[in-house]
Amino acid sequence: MGTGRSDKKRVLLKIGTNTLTKETDQISRGKIEDIGRQISQLSEDYEFIIVSSGAIAVAKQFVKLESSGKKINVKQALAAIGQPHLMRIFQENFRELGLLTSQCLLSYTDLKGEKSKENIVNTINVLLDNNYIPIINENDTVATDEIQFGDNDKLAAMTAALIKADLVIIATNTDGIYTKKSIDSGVKSTILEVRDLRELHAEISETKSSQGTGGMLSKIEAAEILHKEKIETWIVNGIRDNFIIDAMHQNVAFTKILNDKT
Numbered sequence: 001m002g003t004g005r006s007d008k009k010r011v012l013l014k015i016g017t018n019t020l021t022k023e024t025d026q027i028s029r030g031k032i033e034d035i036g037r038q039i040s041q042l043s044e045d046y047e048f049i050i051v052s053s054g055a056i057a058v059a060k061q062f063v064k065l066e067s068s069g070k071k072i073n074v075k076q077a078l079a080a081i082g083q084p085h086l087m088r089i090f091q092e093n094f095r096e097l098g099l100l101t102s103q104c105l106l107s108y109t110d111l112k113g114e115k116s117k118e119n120i121v122n123t124i125n126v127l128l129d130n131n132y133i134p135i136i137n138e139n140d141t142v143a144t145d146e147i148q149f150g151d152n153d154k155l156a157a158m159t160a161a162l163i164k165a166d167l168v169i170i171a172t173n174t175d176g177i178y179t180k181k182s183i184d185s186g187v188k189s190t191i192l193e194v195r196d197l198r199e200l201h202a203e204i205s206e207t208k209s210s211q212g213t214g215g216m217l218s219k220i221e222a223a224e225i226l227h228k229e230k231i232e233t234w235i236v237n238g239i240r241d242n243f244i245i246d247a248m249h250q251n252v253a254f255t256k257i258l259n260d261k262t
Contacts, residue, residue, distance in 0.1 A: 006128070008047040012165040014156035014222075018173040019238035020054040027058050027086065029093055031238075036094045038244045039133065043099075047128050049163065050090075051136045051156040055082035058089070079140030090135055102132040105139040111158045124163050157222035161229040168226055169247070170219055171238025176255030177216060179203055190253040197224055197257070223257045233257040 015035065022028045039048050056075060059082030083105070091101045104123065110116045127134045138155050153170065160168045175190045180203045182189035194200055200220050223233045236247045236254040246252045 006047060008045060009166045010049070010128075010163070011046050012049045012051060012156060012160040012163070012168045013244070014051040014152060014168065014170045015053065015238060016152070016170075016172055017053045017057050019171045020052065021057055022239050023173055025057075026061050027054055027089060029089060032089055032093045033097075034241050035244075036097045036099055038242060039094075040097045040099060041245065042248075049124060049128070049134045049136065049159070049165070051152050051159060052086065052090070053137070053152045055079045055086050055137060055140065058082035058085045061085075076141050083137065083140075086137075087135065094133065100130075100132045102127050102134050104134050104136045106136060106155065106159065107139040107142050110139075111155075111162065117162055120159075121163055153218040153222040154225070157225035160226060160231055165231055168222075168231055168233045169244060170222065170233065170235045171243065172219065172235060173237065173239050174216075174235075175237045175253045176235045177203060177219075191255050192253065194255065194257045197227055200257075227257065227259055230259045232259050 013035070020027050020031055022031055035050075039046075042048075056078045059078040062085060063078075063081055083103075087101070087103050094101050104120070104127075106120065110120060124134050136155070136159060138152060156168060156170065175188070177191050177194075177200060178188040179191055191200070191203065197220065200223075219235055223235075226233045234247055234254055234256050236243050237252065240246065240252060243252065247254050
């Protein structure tokens with residue numbers, strides 16, 4: 001077993017499909033390289049766990065599946081085809097930067113049982129102790145009702161709570177959460193800091209993002225889980241280059257959901 005924790009700050013980075021594709025129909029190797037480069041630069045002070053969507057989007061680059069069955073069956077099959085391709089792209093790009101990767105597929109039930117939760121924590125700690133970056137995705141092929149976790153926002157929050165992350169960065173395709181008034185006026189203005197999550201519900205739109213299954217509502221729900229666990233959440237525009245480091249240096253507008261650790 002690993003020692004459990006290093007002195008590094010533990011960051012869980014959640015990357016949605018729209019970020020990984022840079023809002024196109026294909027996974028962007030340049031974006032994965034951008035993420036790897038930043039992790040490499042920050043590796044002295046931070047350890048990263050990645051929760052990555054994108055398996056279905058990758059599969060669509062490689063195969064056109066048609067099915068007379070229910071739509072979900074197609075999605076699950078696409079996920080099964082796309083997941084190894086997604087991991088290969090991460091592995092190839094990260095390896096060139098001297099970073100080691102590992103795959104963890106989780107389902108809802110894994111995050112409910114005491115024994116499986118203990119196993120997840122132990123495995124992730126051992127990987128981090130040995131400088132392997134865990135790359136987590138939902139185990140879509142065993143999800144029952146739908147692709148379950150809402151573009152992995154809830155999966156990221158539940159995992160972060162389990163492994164006691166210090167910070168969660170949710171990378172999306174907007175500069176954080178915009179005020180409703182600014183969206184209506186057409187000049188978008190980011191909510192920079194939030195302490196009371198009830199205020200956010202009044203601001204968000206129900207619309208989904210173009211490729212992902214997330215949208216802002218699932219990000220707020222993820223932030224609520226993290227708020228209860230006293231874990232700070234940042235919602236950052238991951239399509240921008242250097243978005244993690246720029247957010248850390250306050251060089252870009254993003255939404256910071258603060259937690260008073262009292």
